[in-house]
Amino acid sequence: MIDSAWLRGEWLRIAILLAAALLFGLLTGLWGYAGFGALAIWLTVHGREFVRFARWAVHPLSRPDNRTDAWQVPTARLYRAIRGSRSRSARLIAELRSLTALAEALPDAAVVVRTSGEIEAYNVAAQALLGLTTRDRGNNLVSLLRHPAVTALLSSRGGSDLVELVLPRYPSRNLEMRRIEIDSRRYLVLVRDITQLNRLLSMRQDFVANVSHELRTPLTVILGYLEAMEDPQLDADERRALVDRMRAPANRMKALVDDLLLLTRLESSPTPALDDLAPIDVGALITDIVTDAKQLSGGRHKFNLDIDRTLLIRGLRSELYSAFANLITNAVRYSPDGGAIDITWQPGDGGTAHFSVRDHGVGIAAEHISRITERFYRVDLASSRVRGGTGLGLAITKHVLKRHDSTLEVESRLGSGSRFSCNFPARLTITRSEHKELA
Ligand code: ADP
Numbered sequence: 001m002i003d004s005a006w007l008r009g010e011w012l013r014i015a016i017l018l019a020a021a022l023l024f025g026l027l028t029g030l031w032g033y034a035g036f037g038a039l040a041i042w043l044t045v046h047g048r049e050f051v052r053f054a055r056w057a058v059h060p061l062s063r064p065d066n067r068t069d070a071w072q073v074p075t076a077r078l079y080r081a082i083r084g085s086r087s088r089s090a091r092l093i094a095e096l097r098s099l100t101a102l103a104e105a106l107p108d109a110a111v112v113v114r115t116s117g118e119i120e121a122y123n124v125a126a127q128a129l130l131g132l133t134t135r136d137r138g139n140n141l142v143s144l145l146r147h148p149a150v151t152a153l154l155s156s157r158g159g160s161d162l163v164e165l166v167l168p169r170y171p172s173r174n175l176e177m178r179r180i181e182i183d184s185r186r187y188l189v190l191v192r193d194i195t196q197l198n199r200l201l202s203m204r205q206d207f208v209a210n211v212s213h214e215l216r217t218p219l220t221v222i223l224g225y226l227e228a229m230e231d232p233q234l235d236a237d238e239r240r241a242l243v244d245r246m247r248a249p250a251n252r253m254k255a256l257v258d259d260l261l262l263l264t265r266l267e268s269s270p271t272p273a274l275d276d277l278a279p280i281d282v283g284a285l286i287t288d289i290v291t292d293a294k295q296l297s298g299g300r301h302k303f304n305l306d307i308d309r310t311l312l313i314r315g316l317r318s319e320l321y322s323a324f325a326n327l328i329t330n331a332v333r334y335s336p337d338g339g340a341i342d343i344t345w346q347p348g349d350g351g352t353a354h355f356s357v358r359d360h361g362v363g364i365a366a367e368h369i370s371r372i373t374e375r376f377y378r379v380d381l382a383s384s385r386v387r388g389g390t391g392l393g394l395a396i397t398k399h400v401l402k403r404h405d406s407t408l409e410v411e412s413r414l415g416s417g418s419r420f421s422c423n424f425p426a427r428l429t430i431t432r433s434e435h436k437e438l439a
Contacts, residue, residue, distance in 0.1 A: 006073035013068075017042055046071075061086065109191035112182070117142045117154055120186065129191050131169055141189070153179050154187065164194070174198050210376040214256050214391070218249030252388070259392040262322060263375070266399040277314035277404075277428070279435045282345050282355070283307045285317065289325045290343065293332055300337040306344040310432045311353055313424055315404050323400035326393035327357040327420045333387040335361030335417070351426030360417040369410050373398040397422075404428060 021038035025031040049071040056064040056075065060082045064075035103110055109126035113119055117140040119132070126132045136144060142151050149163040161179040174195045180188040225246045229239060290303055297303075313320075331341045342358040364372060368379045376391040378384040384391060397420075398408050405425055412418035 006069040010068070010070040013045075014042065109189075111141065111189045111191070113141050113154065113187050113189055115154075115185055115187065116140075119144075126191070129173075129175065129193060130167070150177065153177060154189075207375060210391075211256075211260065214376070215253060217385075218252045221249040222246050252385075252390075255388070256390045256392070259390045259396060263392055263396055263399065266319070266396065266403065271403050272316060274314065274427070277316065279312045279430050280315050280317050280320060281309075282311065282313055282320075282353075283309040285321060286324065286343060286345055286355075289321065289328050292325070293328045293341075296329055297332045301332055301335055302338070302340045304340060304342045306342070306346065308346050311345065311347055312430045312432055312435055313353055314428045314430060316400075319400040319403065323397040323422065324355060324357075326397045327422075330389075330393060330420075331357050331359035331361065331418075333389060335359045339417075347429065348423070351429055353424040353429045354421055355424075356419055356421040358417065358419040363414045363417050364410070364412040365414045369412060372410070373408065 017038040021034040024037070025034040028034070045068065049066050049068055052066050053064070053071060053075055056062065056066075056079075060079065064072070064079050066072040066075045103123040106123055106125055109123065109129040111119060111122040111126050111130070111132070119137055119139055119141050121137070122130075122132050130145065132144070142154055145167060147165055147167060149165040153161070153163050163177050165175055165177060166173065167175065172195070173193060176192045176194045178190045178192075180190065182188050225242045228234075229242050234242075286305065286307060290305065294303065328341070328343065335341060339360045342356075344354070344356045344358075346354055348354045364379055368377075371377045372379065373394045375395045378389070378391050394408075401408050401422055405428070407423050409421040409423060410418065411421075
């Protein structure tokens, strides 16, 4: 119910005016002047109030300055209503802005489409993933993307709400498209780039297949020898010979498992911080590795060492041992008898340090060089196995170097040998005298 108390003041004012006019009329007999005077006063008051109202109406967010109740009460109410709706719409705009920001921040494409297929709205990721442009708003998503999976996804309400597809316009991109019903007239279509995920999945499958295959080969050999041992006719010497033959495949399996465990540890442990890296006497480390490599070589190779013994490096000794040992043993394995192996450890420009292994062996054809650090990638599988390789050595070396913020460089020519260089940044190098000062 409208509260009309504020009108009472106005009626009172009219009554006083009429009473004054009546009194004036009675006293003077000038009824015309009395009536006109009362009307003029009333109109002047309301005229001024109207002007105040009109001025306020231009800026309705400022406080109205009407004075009489008849004007002041309704304008104050109007003012409060305008302020209220203004703050409600400000709140709505803020909510809309944060929703828009949310949609724009999504890494996945989000498109709102009508059930008829027309595009209502989409986010920035939709432009990148689906190639939508501002002109496409209102167009049909199905005819824009022209893919049977999209047609099926948007045409069937009951069918599958998830499809995987490759759009003709982006052939190298695997997409996953999901349909979510917003209401009876609209869908939200979410699109995710799953190229990387698919690659990781297939890498994992390849990895498991490779490991199984690598383990099965020596295992089959061992099983063969075990079967042969069941022969009751065998004498003690023959049995011993069979046991000896089992040693090589068993060692191969052990080497493979050791490398797998090391690689897994390297991949799963966090990159060490500079403070976790202790100064390592690389000269002594290389000497230790070369002593082992000479055993493997059996005197068939000549080792030339050019080592700066004053140059140390901050690192993890066991990891660097594996990384360098893989390069040196590869040089032995892939070099013919009599081949020289040159090993250097020297400072480079700007305080950097470089470890390199140069052999004069079989070399690697250019097309293989970019792939040899992949797990289980071998240029020649049979020859790698015969030479005792696991196919994981260079993957381990690359990983160790990555954890030391360093890089592996490979130069090679088929038939004339290879050079593998490990390049360490200046922040990891330290001279022996600096080390002594710190100690
Ligand atoms: P593997 O255990 O088979 O040696 P690696 O990861 O150490 O595995 O090396 C991968 C492949 O790179 C090897 O199979 C071989 O084909 C090639 N390779 C590595 N080092 C050399 C080298 N010094 N000379 C020629 N080929 C090499």
